[in-house]
Amino acid sequence: MTIRSHFDFIFLGAGCASLSLLLRLIRSEKFGDKKILLIDKDAKKSNDRTWCFWEKENGFFDEIVFRKWNTISFLSDDYNADMKIAPYQYKMIRGIDFYEYCFKEISKHRNIEFVQANIDEWDYQEKLLSIKLNDAEYRFDNTILFSSIYKDNSKGKKVIKLLQHFKGWIIETQKSSFDTQKATMMDFRINQNNGTSFVYVLPFDEKTALVEYTLFTKQLLEPEEYDEQLKNYIKSFLGIEHYKVSEIEFGVIPMTNEKFSFESNGWNIGTAGGQTKASSGYTFQFIQKKSQQIADCLIAGKSLKQIPQSPRRFNFYDNTLLEILYHNKLPGKQIFTTMFKKNKPQQVLRFLDNESSVKDELKIISSLPTWPFLKAAIKQL
Numbered sequence: 001m002t003i004r005s006h007f008d009f010i011f012l013g014a015g016c017a018s019l020s021l022l023l024r025l026i027r028s029e030k031f032g033d034k035k036i037l038l039i040d041k042d043a044k045k046s047n048d049r050t051w052c053f054w055e056k057e058n059g060f061f062d063e064i065v066f067r068k069w070n071t072i073s074f075l076s077d078d079y080n081a082d083m084k085i086a087p088y089q090y091k092m093i094r095g096i097d098f099y100e101y102c103f104k105e106i107s108k109h110r111n112i113e114f115v116q117a118n119i120d121e122w123d124y125q126e127k128l129l130s131i132k133l134n135d136a137e138y139r140f141d142n143t144i145l146f147s148s149i150y151k152d153n154s155k156g157k158k159v160i161k162l163l164q165h166f167k168g169w170i171i172e173t174q175k176s177s178f179d180t181q182k183a184t185m186m187d188f189r190i191n192q193n194n195g196t197s198f199v200y201v202l203p204f205d206e207k208t209a210l211v212e213y214t215l216f217t218k219q220l221l222e223p224e225e226y227d228e229q230l231k232n233y234i235k236s237f238l239g240i241e242h243y244k245v246s247e248i249e250f251g252v253i254p255m256t257n258e259k260f261s262f263e264s265n266g267w268n269i270g271t272a273g274g275q276t277k278a279s280s281g282y283t284f285q286f287i288q289k290k291s292q293q294i295a296d297c298l299i300a301g302k303s304l305k306q307i308p309q310s311p312r313r314f315n316f317y318d319n320t321l322l323e324i325l326y327h328n329k330l331p332g333k334q335i336f337t338t339m340f341k342k343n344k345p346q347q348v349l350r351f352l353d354n355e356s357s358v359k360d361e362l363k364i365i366s367s368l369p370t371w372p373f374l375k376a377a378i379k380q381l
Helices: 016-028 095-106 223-236 284-300 312-326 332-342 345-352 358-367 370-380
Strands: 009-012 036-040 050-055 067-069 071-075 080-084 089-094 112-116 119-125 128-133 136-140 144-147 161-173 182-187 196-205 208-217 243-256
Touching: 009 016, 016 036, 016 095, 016 144, 016 284, 050 095, 050 196, 050 284, 067 182, 067 196, 071 332, 080 332, 089 095, 089 182, 095 112, 119 144, 161 223, 161 312, 196 332, 208 223, 208 243, 312 332, 312 358, 312 370, 332 345, 332 358, 345 358
Parallel strands: 009 036, 009 144, 036 112, 071 182
Antiparallel strands: 050 089, 067 089, 071 080, 119 128, 128 136, 161 208, 161 243, 182 196, 196 208
């Protein structure tokens, strides 16, 4: 493996965060004279994940949005609703479409180099990077480093660690089985024996859909348990007996009150930089917002230290909910059902996006059970 001696920008990890930022730098046409290195252990050739999010207008990656829905469904034992979410649309981007789109654009620019290698360790001080790739050591000076590699360094009794883990099947049926006009955002009717658990269903057409089983728990399940839950949901709740599984995806997202630093051993982005919402696992839109802020700073020649942090009250809300879920003070099923049942969906979506007003937040908070949330909030304070 041969790597040139100097790069102006180096990206560790070639996932959503690195590619979202890099594409913005390319589109600005301000960095054509800069040498850029992108490193990842994976070639990014598989459909390894699906991103779902909501947006009012066309977004930066709207060209590769695979499906859009104007209506989302929420289902629980005592509350079912099909909710119109205008001016929002619920959107889906497939991992493979995202990677192919980004790397096609990257391939047009000779100043950008992609290296597939294991990133063993690195140290970054005063724009000097020492890094070990595939057990070989390299040094780069006067470079700006962006890292999207998450390392769990959290310690202490007050640190809460939950996992959002999910397994999804794309299934194809013999007859029309899905309503293409709506996406099931959360279906809590399944058993909650393993902790907070729900399924979402994203129809591609009348005979094809992604069915994904999702949990917020401390531990992963055994592989066969995910399959059993998916089989049961498809049969018992979708009423489908005959189908073919054409694709499978599995993922794990950390849900933690760990404090993330944007500047630490490089500039941290993605989950490593705190762009995963602690209480829900939503990541895609938070990455897009941060990527735009970083790109705007670099284009203007400003220090990245000038980028404002998200209002701290949202971390407080997230940590309070994590406290409740971690210690099982209230079932997650009850919390999310109450939230959607007693508030307009647009208010909830703004809240989950950290874009709500204090008025919205007071409305949502007051709709939830007072005593458990008050005790959890005091503990966080």
